[in-house]
Amino acid sequence: MTVSVRAPAKVNLYLAVGAPRPDGYHPLATVFQAVDLYDTVTVRPADEITLQMGGIGAHLPTDYTNLAMRAAVHLAEFADVEEGADIFVEKRIPIAGGMAGGSADAAGTLVALDRLWALGLSQEQLLRIGAELGADVPFCLMGGTALGMNRGDELTPLLSRGKYSWVFVTQEAGLSTPDVFRRFDLEGPEAPEVPEVDTRFLAALAQGDTEFVARHAQNDLGECALAMHTDARAIMDACHRASLPAIVSGSGPTIAVFVSQDECLDSLTELMQEAVPTAQCVAARGPVPGAHVV
């Protein structure tokens, strides 16, 4: 038996960040959207748990430092499973790009092994296990469009009408999420204790006013990420010059460009590569469901 799961990347349409808590995590008020850029996790029965990485992640470690491996071991312990599994992750989501690729792999692994090991866990149980692995894992399980509070792991599904078309401009070199948060603490503006999402933004999402959403999307980590990545800054400047609404995705350095259907990927790629020759562009649409068996 083989089980394959597709796990989506995310973009934060809105990311408000508060002052750090004693445990180092930051309270967030964020609107997540899952997009149709997927990593695929395939699992097969085995005596031990092993991990192999493929696609653009073929060079990544396959030991316990990989969140997919941690997810498998954690799930086996939680459910008292003695069997193993061979896990293969085919990676397409940019690495260290601010799109929750590692969290998607963990979410995909949980869903795949739940099926392979016939555990029959509820979505609620999976969400709880996911939250122990990382702040973005629950959203990669849930998908759609959701409000994330606390560490970003307390989720409420949001009413969101319409489809969003994106071009994600990715970079060769990634950014470390903890480093970006650290810079936010050092250089960021006075951060509130309890960050909030503007209610007009939520109303626009519910009404399907994609133009309002594109114009008012915001990311409190954006300036910090751009200050740490000159190529991402150059891409953002190019977007501004071309009047393209764009935001930093999560902790960056991927830039998420809101596009209308008639914008052509080829011409956008050309424009972006004039600014940064090594930049890559990938088109995606959202929202889409969370990690699911295919």
Ligand code: C5P
């Ligand atoms: O939970 P996860 O391991 O994905 O988070 C990676 C890092 O991002 C954390 O170690 C922390 O430095 C930072 N982070 C944060 N506040 C959040 C989420 C993540 O400071 N709400």
